[in-house]
Amino acid sequence: MKFVSPEQYYETLGFIAKSDGSFEIYREDNQNQGAWSHEVRMNCYSNLQKFPAPLKNKFTKGRGKKVKHRINCNEFFEDLVNNHGFSLSQIQNLVQIRATIPQQYHVDFDRGYNL
Secondary structure, eight states: OOOSSHHHHHHHHHHHHOOSSSEEEEEEOGGGGTOSSOEEEEEEOSOGGGSOHHHHTTEEEOOTTTOOEEEEOHHHHHHHHHHHOOOSSSOOOHHHHHTTSOGGGHHHHHHHHTO
16 A cells, blocks of 8 residues: 555545445455465445545455455555554444544544545
8 A cells, every 4th residue: 555645644544434334344364265364455335436546546356246346455454453443344433543643634534534
């Protein structure tokens, strides 16, 4: 995942923090099928035009009719879970996540949340 600035990073986190059903962060236990380890991914369901550029740039083909795109970026999503209070689901705790955002980036986070 590539970001041109800290402002873009926190805007993207704000977008992911909303629970509007557009996407879901989930874990695939690929290690049970012979892979090295699990993968944390994002399934993208709707509102694709609103996704910030760093996420759009990582779109891969979706699976089935419901999943329009998928984003594979294990390190990024694990960082969100481990350091910013995100959960592996469609529902996120905005208050918990926002508390991890440095004050100087709250405007950027809120802009992403309101996309």
